[in-house]
Amino acid sequence: MLKVEGIDVFYGNIQALKNVSLTVEEKEIVTLIGANGAGKTTLLKTLSGLLRPTAGTIQYLGESIRVKPVQSIVKAGISHVPEGRRVFANMTVEENLDLGAYLRKDKKGIKQDLDKVFSLFPILHERRNQLSGTLSGGEQQMLAIGRALMAKPKLLLLDEPSMGLAPLLVKQIFNIIQEINKDGTTILLVEQNAHMALSIANRAYVIETGSVVLSGNASEMQNSEKVKEAYLGGI
Structure with a gap:
């Protein structure tokens, strides 16, 4: 590959x-x-x-x-989860995840992948309307991985x-x-x-x-x- x-x-x-x-x-x-x-x-x-x-x-x-x-x-x-998470602190969890799919046009597929990320990381679903900068380090790491997965790598x-x-x-x-x-x-x-x-x-x-x-x-x-x-x- x-x-x-x-x-x-x-x-x-x-x-x-x-x-x-x-x-x-x-x-x-x-x-x-x-x-x-x-x-x-x-x-x-x-x-x-x-x-x-x-x-x-x-x-x-x-x-x-x-x-x-x-x-x-x-x-x-190819999706990259950078060192130090690098989430967008002043945007919500869901807005960060949406940004991960910015190059995609398949709305149905994006929704399916969002659901998949929420099933992998239930805490992100709970906090989807919360500002990312207020998450713990572990939650930010989950968000960074979830955001990368939204590009369907x-x-x-x-x-x-x-x-x-x-x-x-x-x-x-x-x-x-x-x-x-x-x-x-x-x-x-x-x-x-x-x-x-x-x-x-x-x-x-x-x-x-x-x-x-x-x-x-x-x-x-x-x-x-x-x-x-x-x-x-x-x-």
């Missing part, structure tokens, strides 16, 4: 990604793990068109999306969905990620909580200082001495 080969990305003179390659197959959950500043968020921003690589290729469903504008990438079926890019959340909420969010995947959506997950990410992923990539240094099946990664030492607390 997604094939990235040899991409380089710079912020000014600073190289953030160095010769990064990865693949995501349809209906997989693939996770990217790595420390803060390793390049994980940069990679997702590049895939969604917010940043441009200076070298390499990005193929999605057999077509190059390397220079496509953001709206075309969304229309093609084939591939969902998730950036640190567990950040700042209590352990019980983290478990709930990860259960919902699995549910979204079982419903047919492919997921590329950036996550610092390596335990949780590897427990639900099919495959994983480890990024260090802008380069992919390890890749393999998630279960293999959990048993890798290097991954255990660096990201799983040595256990």
